[in-house]
Amino acid sequence: MHLELTSFPLCPFVQRAVITLKEKGVPFSVRYIDLNAPPDWFLALSPMGKVPLLQVDGTVLFESAVINEFLDETHPPSMLPVAPLARARARAWIEFGSNLIGRQYQMLVAPEQEGFERQQAASKSELRFLEAALGAGPLFLGTGFSLVDAAYAPLFMRLRLLDAAHPTGLLDELPKTAAWAAALCARPAVQGSVPEGFETLFRERFRAAGGWVGQFL
Numbered sequence: 001m002h003l004e005l006t007s008f009p010l011c012p013f014v015q016r017a018v019i020t021l022k023e024k025g026v027p028f029s030v031r032y033i034d035l036n037a038p039p040d041w042f043l044a045l046s047p048m049g050k051v052p053l054l055q056v057d058g059t060v061l062f063e064s065a066v067i068n069e070f071l072d073e074t075h076p077p078s079m080l081p082v083a084p085l086a087r088a089r090a091r092a093w094i095e096f097g098s099n100l101i102g103r104q105y106q107m108l109v110a111p112e113q114e115g116f117e118r119q120q121a122a123s124k125s126e127l128r129f130l131e132a133a134l135g136a137g138p139l140f141l142g143t144g145f146s147l148v149d150a151a152y153a154p155l156f157m158r159l160r161l162l163d164a165a166h167p168t169g170l171l172d173e174l175p176k177t178a179a180w181a182a183a184l185c186a187r188p189a190v191q192g193s194v195p196e197g198f199e200t201l202f203r204e205r206f207r208a209a210g211g212w213v214g215q216f217l
């Protein structure tokens with residue numbers, strides 16, 4: 001099976017798929033595009049004009065959660081629980097993580113401090129739900145790496161960069177979430193899931209985006 005991922009270097013949703021591929025040790029190739037000037041071949045292939053795309057022997061898959069479930073089903077052992085209820089719960093928290101990634105992006109590009117703080121407050125409320133959902137750790141479902149972990153690692157990696165520049169306090173008083181974030185950021189597959197120079201690219205992009213927080217990056 002030939003797997004070709006289409007990526008934008010800073011995209012957290014692409015990173016979810018890369019983490020899953022690396023955790024499973026599955027070979028794949030990547031081609032990067034510039035989302036500010038997407039090539040015609042990409043626009044012709046991507047139904048929503050978004051990355052990630054995963055071409056599987058030429059068939060196009062899109063949506064990070066769908067891509068990750070496909071990778072999981074085709075490369076056992078599974079990173080999702082077997083029992084339907086536990087499986088559905090894991091999927092629900094993956095979707096919740098997508099929403100948090102969206103809020104993080106809104107924090108990074110909010111033109112005014114007030115908009116930044118509004119997203120920060122909303123993120124904090126949502127993270128409290130996550131804290132309540134976490135077990136004994138160190139990972140979301142315990143000791144085994146799951147697709148929930150793959151879904152949140154990009155969020156926490158970016159939060160670290162943001163916190164180093166302008167402390168958000170988002171993980172303060174959320175000890176389980178903070179420990180989970182640290183465990184994810186320490187994993188080799190997570191560290192190896194971004195292209196070289198990622199931190200610099202991240203800072204440059206969001207400085208250039210003109211958001212209020214960009215001045216600290």
Ligand SMILES: N[C@@H](CCC(=O)N[C@@H](CS)C(=O)NCC(=O)O)C(=O)O
Nearest residue numbers: 011012013049050051052063064065
């Ligand atoms: N729900 C999608 C979100 C993917 C997404 O938003 N990708 C962004 C880059 S991080 C994108 O391609 N944006 C281009 C656009 O919206 O035009 C997923 O989980 O794959």
